[in-house]
Amino acid sequence: MKLLDRFLDGDRIALSRVITLLENDRNRRSAILDRLYPRSGNARRIGITGPPGSGKSTLTDRLTKQLRISGRTVGIIAVDPTSPFTGGALLGDRLRMQGSWDDPQVFLRSLADRSHTGGLSEATPHAMTALDAFGKDVIIVETVGVGQSTLDVSDVSDTTVVLLTPESGDSIQAMKAGLMEIADVLVVNKADREGADRFAAELRTIVDLGRWEEGWKPPVLSVSARDNTGMDGLYEKLDAHGDYLAGEGRLRRRRMRQGRSAIEKALGEMWRGRLTKLRDADCTMDRLSERVARREIHPLAAAGELMDELSV
Secondary structure: OOHHHHHHOOOHHHHHHHHHHHHHOHHHHHHHHHHHHHHOOOOEEEEEEOOOOOOHHHHHHHHHHHHHHOOOOEEEEEEEOEOOOOOOEOOHHHHHOOOOOOOOOEEEEEEEOOOOOOOOOOOHHHHHHHHHHHOOOEEEEEOOOOOOOOOHHHHOOOEEEEEEOHHHOOHHHHHHOOHHHHOOEEEEOOOOOOOHHHHHHHHHHHHHHOOOOOOOOOOEEEOEOOOOEOHHHHHHHHHHHHHHHHOOOHHHHHHHHHHHHHHHHHHHHHHHHHHHHOOOHHHHHHHHHHHHHOOOOOHHHHHHHHHHHHHO
C-alpha cells in the first residue's frame, strides 16, 4: 500500500512518516495536504503555552489522561528547542509525559522549533492537519517556553490555555508579555507555592478590568499539575469554552481568522523560497544593502525593487 493509503487505513507508522514529510520535504508538502486537508477540521484543538518551567508538559500529561478517561483519542504536538547537534527536537517532553506516550490512542510527536519565532515550529499546523485527518478527537499543542511576541499558538488553537506560576512575575509583567491577550483560560500552576493565591487574585482583577469577547471572560484557575489537584476544574472550563465556541458561529469565525493568518504566513514562505531561487540572490541583496547603507534608497524602496525582480 502507498504511504497515504496506509495512513488513511489507520497505520500509526504511516502517520509518523507523513508528519516527517510535512516537516522536512517542502516539495511534497502541498501534494500531501491536498489529500489530507479535506479530511481535517473535526478535531478540538487546544493550545498550552507559558514561560519555561511553568509545567506545560506535566499539565498536558494530566489533561491527556482525563481526555482518555472520557473516551477521546488524543494527538499531541510538543514543540521542543532545537538540538544544536542533530537539528532535531531535544525530546524533553517525552520524559515528562511517560503516563501518556505509550497509550495506543495517544499519538505524541515532538517537533524542533528550528529557531522559528512564535513558540511553534513552522511545521506545527501541518502536523496538526495530519493528526486531524487521522481521526484524533483532540489535538493538544504545547509550545516551547515563550515570552514576548511568541504567541502563534492562538493562530492554530480553538482554545488557548496560558499557564503561569507564582514565579512568573507580577500580574502586570504577565500582561506585558501579551499572554493575557490570547488566553481563553488562565491557569496558575504550582498552586501550593507561596504567593500563588495572591498572584491568582491579581490576575482575576486584571481580567475583570479587561475587554473580552461577549459571553466569555477568561477564568483564572489554580492547579497543581504535579499533584493532580484542580485538574477537574480545568477540564470543565475547557468543555465550557468548547460549548461557547459552538454557539453563534464563533468557532467558524475564529477559524476564518486563523485561516487568514495561515495564508499570510504561507505567502511569506513562498516569497522567501523564491528569493533563495533568485539568480545571484546574494549579489542582489548585497547591492541593495549597500544602496541602503549609502542612504541612496530606504529599506521599503529596496524591498519594492526586490519584489519587482521576484515578480519577473
